Amino acid sequence: MHPTLLADPTGDSIMHAAGFRAKNPKSIQASGVICRLTLVIPEFSERESEAKFLIGLRNEELHSSESPLAVDQAQWLPHFIRVADTLCAHLGLKTEDVVGADVVAHGRNLVDVENKKLAHEVKTRIQAAKEFFSRLRPDEAQARIKAAESSVGREALVRQYLDSVAPGSGQLAFERVACPACGNRVPLRLESVRTTKEWLEGDEVKSEIVYIARQLLCPICELSLVTTEELRIAGVPQQYVIERSEDLMERYAGGFEDDYGND
Numbered sequence: 001m002h003p004t005l006l007a008d009p010t011g012d013s014i015m016h017a018a019g020f021r022a023k024n025p026k027s028i029q030a031s032g033v034i035c036r037l038t039l040v041i042p043e044f045s046e047r048e049s050e051a052k053f054l055i056g057l058r059n060e061e062l063h064s065s066e067s068p069l070a071v072d073q074a075q076w077l078p079h080f081i082r083v084a085d086t087l088c089a090h091l092g093l094k095t096e097d098v099v100g101a102d103v104v105a106h107g108r109n110l111v112d113v114e115n116k117k118l119a120h121e122v123k124t125r126i127q128a129a130k131e132f133f134s135r136l137r138p139d140e141a142q143a144r145i146k147a148a149e150s151s152v153g154r155e156a157l158v159r160q161y162l163d164s165v166a167p168g169s170g171q172l173a174f175e176r177v178a179c180p181a182c183g184n185r186v187p188l189r190l191e192s193v194r195t196t197k198e199w200l201e202g203d204e205v206k207s208e209i210v211y212i213a214r215q216l217l218c219p220i221c222e223l224s225l226v227t228t229e230e231l232r233i234a235g236v237p238q239q240y241v242i243e244r245s246e247d248l249m250e251r252y253a254g255g256f257e258d259d260y261g262n263d
Contacts, residue, residue, distance in 0.1 A: 002017075003017040004017040004018055005036055005040070005168070006027045006028060006033065007025065007026075007027060007028070007251060008025075008026040008027060008028055011024075011025075011026065011030075012025065013025040013026050013027070019253075024031075027134050030055045031052070033054070034048055034051045034052060034055070037051075037087075038193060039193070039194060040090075041086065041087070041090045042169045042193045042194050042212075043086055043089075043090070044086055044087070044090075044208060045191070045193045045212050045228075046086075046212065046228045046238075047082055047083045047086050049227075050079040050082055050083055051079075051083050052078055053076075054076060054079055054080060054083065057071065057076055062248060073106070073110070074110050074114075077103075077106065077107045077110050078107060078110045078111040078114045080107060081104060081108060081110075081111055082111065084098065084099055084104075085203075090155070090189075092118050112240075118229065118230065118233065119233050122225070122230050122233045122234055123233075124182045125223065125224070125225075126180050126223060126234060127168035127181075129179075129181035129182065129218065129221040129222060129223035130181045130182065132220065132221055132222060133181065133182040133220065133221035141220070144220040145184055145220055146221060148184065148185075148186055148187075148218075148219045148220055149185075155170065163187070172189065172190065172191055173190045173191075173192070173209075173211055173242060174187040174188060174189060174190060175187070175188050175190055175211075175213075175240050175242075176188070177216070177236060177237070179216070179218045179220065179221060180216075180223065180225075180234040180235055180236065181221045181223040182218065182220050182221035182223070184218070184221075186216065186217075186218045186219065186220065187216075188213055188215070188216050188236065189213075189214045189215040189216070189217075189229075190211035190212065190213060190214060190240055190242075191211060191212055191214045192209050192210065192211050193210050193211065193212050194209070194210050194211075195207050195208065195209050195210070196208045196210055196241070201245075201250070203247065203248050204246065204247060204248060205245065205246045205248055206243060206244070206245050207243070207244050207245075208237060208241050208242070208243055208245075209241070209243075209244055210240075210241055211239070211240045211241070211242060212228060212238060212239060212240075213228060213231045213236055213237065213238050213239070213240070214227075214228060214231075215227075215231075216231060216234075216236060
């Protein structure tokens with residue numbers, strides 16, 4: 001990865017990172033680094049919230065002058081180890097060689113405990129949703145299923161969500177999957193992490209976009225899985241590749257300006 005990825009886009013910082021000396025070069029904020037890592041390392045999208053949590057602790061320590069020893073290791077070390085493992089795997093390094101074998105061993109023990117606790121919680125949640133669904137009268141269950149199927153097709157679900165929550169973001173989508181509790185097909189919220197390739201087919205630009213599963217809220221049995229890790233434990237597939245198409249003329253129409261202001 002090139003150091004320009006860490007350079008502030010304003011001023012001469014990018015030129016400095018590219019090898020041309022400049023005065024007072026600046027780097028981007030940590031939040032910007034995390035955002036760029038999700039593009040460079042697709043797997044890092046699953047660790048984005050944990051990285052932000054760690055940065056938040058660091059900022060709190062700096063601004064409050066409190067000792068980092070005042071924070072229980074069980075609150076931050078599992079997050080740190082998971083983030084470090086993801087980054088080191090991408091770089092082809094062993095985490096033990098970067099942060100120390102003792103720290104990694106202790107952190108992974110805490111990760112195991114945390115994972116077991118979360119797995120138990122998810123299984124309990126799924127069982128409760130199954131029992132809720134089994135108690136519904138046939139007409140109640142059918143009404144809920146019908147409501148869940150009212151928006152047919154992936155594109156309809158995409159438009160519905162973007163129009164109401166994040167208009168113009170272009171980063172969210174939905175895929176219908178079987179609910180781990182009631183078995184009915186319900187929308188799974190996805191978030192794009194990268195575009196793998198683009199190609200021209202006739203008058204259309206085709207592309208494949210890789211999405212990561214983010215959230216499942218079943219409107220039928222009311223099961224709630226709100227993190228990638230919870231979805232993984234529940235057995236929901238993590239990655240989806242969706243093909244998109246865009247009209248060639250629409251992509252580039254109006255995208256040109258007169259050279260050098262000439263009429």
